[in-house]
Amino acid sequence: MPQSWSVTGRQFLRRGAFLRPGNPFQSLKPVLWTQPLTPWQLQCIQELSSHRLQRMPVQYILGEWDFQGLSLKMAPPVFIPRPETEELVEWVLEEVAQRPRVIGTQGGPLILEVGCGSGAISLSLLSHLPQSQVIAVDKGEAAICLTRENAQRLRLQDRIRIIPLDVTLEGSWAHLLPWGPVDLVVSNPPYVFSQDIEQLAPEIRSYEDPAALDGGEEGMDIIAHILALAPRLLKDSGSVFLEVDPRHPELVGSWLRSRPDLSLDLVAVRKDFCGR
Structure with a gap:
């Protein structure tokens, strides 16, 4: 041949x-x-x-997958980035483009990603924003290693600081203070309601890290920690971008109203291309 x-x-x-x-x-x-x-x-x-x-996800079988035009290494049990999350990245890019004088006044924006997984969000933002810097955190060792490897493969390692960190631990935010304040906090956190986990496809339940999926009784466990953490690390003009369940905007709005001390407001909600 x-x-x-x-x-x-x-x-x-x-x-x-x-x-x-x-x-x-x-x-x-x-x-x-x-x-x-x-x-x-x-x-x-x-x-x-x-x-x-055996219902292994194609992404794990191939050992790689594309996200925002980047070819990323994939390995179980690290969460596989979904196409819907590409829209979250695009929304962040729109925000940066619309507010260039507010975001990243000393060059490009400084972005914090909570729960970096394979590094898909962080690395795609770095590739689209040449002057940006990213702090990427995750509590999973496999995720930290995979993000680091993908950053090196894409030659973006000099612009990303990858930190093993569990944001649910008391005082975890203090570990990030030396690198802040940040312009943006971005996350695709575990937001599946615990009772919905059993309804997920076998490819998801059997291979992906449950900690990257299960958000607790109302899917809010990690979301609440991120929102509580954000004011300590954000600049006054900063924003938080989250991918959530369709039921969450109402829950997030109610939770924020119960925490006026955080000085955070729910500004906008967008549906993804699936209408969710």
Whole structure:
């Protein structure tokens, strides 16, 4: 087979029926549609297919996934970034573009991401905002290691400070004071209501870290900690961006009204492309 037409089993899965809507072979060169696979390619596809039959997410099978145009390494049990979260990034970018004189007055904005996971949000913001700096925190060792590896792969490691931190611990905010104050706090926190966890797909329940999903009885456990932490670290002109459940805007608004000491207001709510 000519080298320019070669395709590995992993590439076949990435380009083929497992991933693409419509015609499953639309991204393969026409000559490959009838080209027989080599024994090695066939074995590779069989092994990868076996993982998929065990309901392993495609992102973990491939070991990588795209987010905001960046190719990120993926590894279980670190939370897999969803397409909806790309919209959160775009909203943050809009905010920065609309308020350039307020956000990042000494160059680009300083951004804090709580629960960085694979680093998808932090690294995409860094790639879109060349003058920005990011502080990324997560309590999971696997997430910290994966964010660090992805930052190095994308050569963004010099602009991101990655800190292992559990924001639910008393006084955790004090560990971040030396690096602040920040312009923006961004997070896709665990926000699934505990009673809804069992309704999640097997791919999610069996492979992804439950701590990155379960937000407690009302999905507010980590959200409340982030909101309580924010005023201590934000500049006066700062903002908080969160991805939440459709039921949360009302709950967040009520919670903020019960905490006037935080001086935080719910300013805007947006639905994602799924209408949630």
